[in-house]
Each structure stands twice: as structure tokens, then as C-alpha cells.
Amino acid sequence: MHRRYLSSAIIFRLDSLKKLQLRPTHLLVFSRTVTKETIEAPDGDYDHLYADVPRPAKSKSERKPYPTPMKILVQRAKQEREARKLQPCKLLEEPPENGLLVPELVGVAHQVYRARELILSGLSKLVNVIPVLRCRHCFEVHIGQVGHEIRTCTGPKSGLRNATHVWRKGRIHDVIYFPKCFHLYDRVGKPRIxxxxxxxxxQLPAIVELCIQAGLNLENHPTKRRTRPVCSIEGRIVDFEIETNTKIDTRDLVASEVIGTDYSIDLSLTEGLTLRELSILTLDSWFEMISGAKKIMERYKVHTCGYCPEVQVGPKGHKVRNCRASKHQSRNGMHAWQEATVFDLVGPNYVWHVADLSGLPLSNDLKRYYGKAPAVVEMCVQAGASVPDEYRSMMRLDVVPPCRDELDLVT
Structure with missing residues (x-):
């Protein structure tokens, strides 16, 4: 080997040895460290200021994130498989897996259903006072007199419009959206459609189906109520109860501390209220519905498709082949079911926060200074309700956006 190349190789090895003495693990895990940093590095379009706002999917082929890590789901499946081998036939004891109701959640189900009706009643009056706008080509919603100028439209031919929105008047279902699911007459005996x-x-709103399975009785949607637990034989449910009467008063199953609760829905509470009082009542109902639905979902399973908004309340997802999302051809139209979150049952529809309804429209150049909030919260705040503490950071109330002519002076 030539002297020049030999000396350079020796110098390179000496430098490597010095680095290895100073940082012993630096050279050993260098490739893994680079890979990890590349994966966890944020995208160029992603802003850390909006870390508390759910990120939309980059593309239609991206799957929804799992609420529970896949590693834990695999461990649970292995434990259930081993327990089934050790005890093939067993009497299920814990509700609602055994077909019985959870007594402490019956009252919560009535409260969630009541809160949902109050929200719809309040929004039907607020939408006549607070203007709601909806883009003609995408699902973007704006609360204000004039639509914003932020170029985030993803509808058809949005490239020709430079991603600007075309606004029209919106309605209640643009503010809050309740996806529908199939009604299960027997959630344990026949859990799949x-x-x-x-x-x-x-079909009915999924949050209403959740309340029905948790103990709510509706005349138009009958359901089977059991008085005895079911058995599991090699993973299959066997019911030895003779069906005599499916109408059981669920108020008898409620815990003693909530027996005296009035579950009747009196929509006259929204009559004769001022605009501010109506907004406060609607906002309180929103938080009551969300918190109650989270409590019920801790015990009652809800599934959603990983690629489309389809939802099914029950132990398993249905087998209807109506998925039209990405990769549905490989699944023959079947849904890729996974665990759902509360916002899969209630579409919050995040909107940009407007500090002044009568001011200038939001500018695209200043979008990094604006905040966001669910459309229900934004509408109630614009109607006079105080800003909830949970959404103060998301709405960026502590940020003062500069004027348009001062944008070049801001670093």
C-alpha cells in the first residue's frame, strides 16, 4: 500500500479509537441512532405548536393510530388463548362480557343520551345567531361572518384554486357529527351483522347504540336484557336462558346512589334562556356527554375501521363489505377493525378560533399564530360562554398575532 494511503488509514483508525474511548457506544449504535432520529423527526409541514390538535392523515392510505399499542394487544390475545386452553368451559362472571349490564353505568348511559339531546337542541338555536360556514368542496367548517383565507382545501380541483375554500352556509351536522352503526338486538348472542x-x-347514531347497550331503553330499538350470565365453551358463547320477556326496567339495576335520578329529557330547559345561558348549558352538556361516553367505553367495546369513519358498537365489528377506503380491494370490501376512541363516536370537527367575528378574515400568512377548537366549543365561546381550561392552550389565547404589514418584522 502506498505510504500516503497507509498513513491516512492509520490516522482514521486512531481518531476512531479516540472517539470510542470518549463515547464507547457512539460508534456501535450509530446506524440505529440515525434510523430512530429519522423516524421520530417531525415533518416539514408539522408545527409543534399544534401538538395538542389531532393530526389529519398525510394520505388516504395511512391507517389510524392504535389507542392501545400493538404489543399489548398481542400479549392480551396470548393470555386469552392460554386461559382458554386451561379452562375450555367456564361461566363468564364479569359484565358486560357475560351478557349482563354494568349497574353503575346504567345511570351514565341515561345522562349521556340526555346530554346529546340538549346539545342538539341548543345548537339548533345557536346556529340561527352564530354564523356557520362550510366549504363546498371539502369538510372544512368555519365559525364567523366571513370565511377564513387559509389555503387548506383538499377537495376536487383544489390545485386550480390554490387550495382556497369556497364557502356556503352550514348546518348543525357540520358543527357536530354522529356517525351511525348497526343496531344489535343481542350484543352477546349475535354480535355480528x-x-x-x-x-x-x-342503523342509528353510534353513541345512542352505546347508551342502549349500557342500559338505555328505547321503544323503536328493542334489545335483549339477560338476568343470567352466559357460558363460554372454547371461545363460543352459549346461552342457557329461556327468552320470556325482553323488556326489563333497567332502573331496577341502577346502583342505590343514583336510583332517585330523573332520566326524563326536558328540552324545555333551552326555552326562555339568554344567548349566554344557552351557550353555557350547551357547553356543559358537551363535557357531560364526552366524559360519560369515555366511562362507558372503558367497559363496552367499540370498534372503528382503520381507514374509514365506519363505527360499530359491540364485542366485534360487522361483516358488511362496504369499505371504500384505501386497500379495500385486498380486503374484499371488509373493514380493518380496531379499537375506537370517543372522537370516533362524536366528530368534534376542529375549526380555527376567531378572536373577533366582525374583524378581518384569518390570513393564510398568519396561520401559525391562530388556534383551534372543536366547532361546538368555538360556537359556545362566540355566544358568550367562558373559554374552558381544557382548550385554552389549543385556542392560543396567549398569542397575539401580528398585523399583516408586520409579518416581515416578526422572527
Whole structure:
């Protein structure tokens, strides 16, 4: 080897040895460290200021994140498989897996249903006072007199419009959206709806179906109420109870501390209220519905498709082949079911926060200074309700956006 190349190789090795003495693990895990930093590095379009706002999917082929890590789900499946081998036949004891109701959640189900009706009643009056705008080409919603100028439209031919929105008047379902699911008459005995039954089974809002399975009785949606737990034989549910009467008063199953609770829905509470009082009542109902739904979902399973907004309340997802999202051809139209969150049952529809309804429209150049909030919260705040502490950071109330002519002076 030539002297020059030999000396350079020796110098390189000496430098490597010095680095290895100073940082012993630096050279050993260098490739892994680079890979990890590349994966966890934020995208160029992602702003850390909006870390508390759910990020939209980068593309339609991206799957929703799992609420529970996959490693924990695999461990649970292995434990259930081993327990089934040790005890093939067993009497299920814990509700609602055994077909019985959870007594302490019956009252919560009535409260969630009541809060939902109050929200819809309040929004039907607020939408006549607070202007709601909806883009004609995408699902963007804005609360204000004039639509914002932020170029975030993803609808058809948005490139020709430079991603600007085309606004029209919005309605209540643009502010809050309740996706529908199939109603299960027997959530344990027949937990799945097959494809040929899709036109025969009724559909209703998923949050209402959650309340029905948790103990709410509705005349138009009958359901089977058991008085004895079911058995599990090699993973299959076997019911030895003779069906005599499906109408059981669930108030008898409520815990003693909530027996005296009035579950009747009196929508006259929204009559004769001022605009500010109506907004406060609607906002309180929003938090009551969200917190109650989270409590019920801790015990009652809810599934959502990983690629589309489809939701099914029950132990398993249905088998209706109506998925039209990415990669549905490889699944033959079947949904890729996974664990759902509360916002899969209630579409909050995040909107930009407007400090002054009568001011200038939001500028695209200043979008990094604006905050966001669920459309229900934004509408109630614009109607006079105080800003909730949970959304103060998200709405960026502590940030003063500069004027348009001062943008070049801000670093």
C-alpha cells in the first residue's frame, strides 16, 4: 500500500479509537441512532405548536393510530388463548362480557343520551345567531361572518384554486357529527351483522347504540336484557336462558346512589334562556356527554375501521363489505377493525378560533399564530360562554398575532 494511503488509514483508525474511548457506544449504535432520529423527526409541514390538535392523515392510505399499542394487544390475545386452553368451559362472571349490564353505568348511559339531546337542541338555536360556514368542496367548517383565507382545501380541483375554500352556509351536522352503526338486538348472542343483513338491520347514531347497550331503553330499538350470565365453551358463547320477556326496567339495576335520578329529557330547559345561558348549558352538556361516553367505553367495546369513519358498537365489528377506503380491494370490501376512541363516536370537527367575528378574515400568512377548537366549543365561546381550561392552550389565547404589514418584522 502506498505510504500516503497507509498513513491516512492509520490516522482514521486512531481518531476512531479516540472517539470510542470518549463515547464507547457512539460508534456501535450509530446506524440505529440515525434510523430512530429519522423516524421520530417531525415533518416539514408539522408545527409543534399544534401538538395538542389531532393530526389529519398525510394520505388516504395511512391507517389510524392504535389507542392501545400493538404489543399489548398481542400479549392480551396470548393470555386469552392460554386461559382458554386451561379452562375450555367456564361461566363468564364479569359484565358486560357475560351478557349482563354494568349497574353503575346504567345511570351514565341515561345522562349521556340526555346530554346529546340538549346539545342538539341548543345548537339548533345557536346556529340561527352564530354564523356557520362550510366549504363546498371539502369538510372544512368555519365559525364567523366571513370565511377564513387559509389555503387548506383538499377537495376536487383544489390545485386550480390554490387550495382556497369556497364557502356556503352550514348546518348543525357540520358543527357536530354522529356517525351511525348497526343496531344489535343481542350484543352477546349475535354480535355480528353479516353482509346479507345490512338492509334489514336498522342503523342509528353510534353513541345512542352505546347508551342502549349500557342500559338505555328505547321503544323503536328493542334489545335483549339477560338476568343470567352466559357460558363460554372454547371461545363460543352459549346461552342457557329461556327468552320470556325482553323488556326489563333497567332502573331496577341502577346502583342505590343514583336510583332517585330523573332520566326524563326536558328540552324545555333551552326555552326562555339568554344567548349566554344557552351557550353555557350547551357547553356543559358537551363535557357531560364526552366524559360519560369515555366511562362507558372503558367497559363496552367499540370498534372503528382503520381507514374509514365506519363505527360499530359491540364485542366485534360487522361483516358488511362496504369499505371504500384505501386497500379495500385486498380486503374484499371488509373493514380493518380496531379499537375506537370517543372522537370516533362524536366528530368534534376542529375549526380555527376567531378572536373577533366582525374583524378581518384569518390570513393564510398568519396561520401559525391562530388556534383551534372543536366547532361546538368555538360556537359556545362566540355566544358568550367562558373559554374552558381544557382548550385554552389549543385556542392560543396567549398569542397575539401580528398585523399583516408586520409579518416581515416578526422572527
Amino acid at each position: 353479516i353482509h346479507t343483513e345490512s338492509r334489514k338491520v336498522k
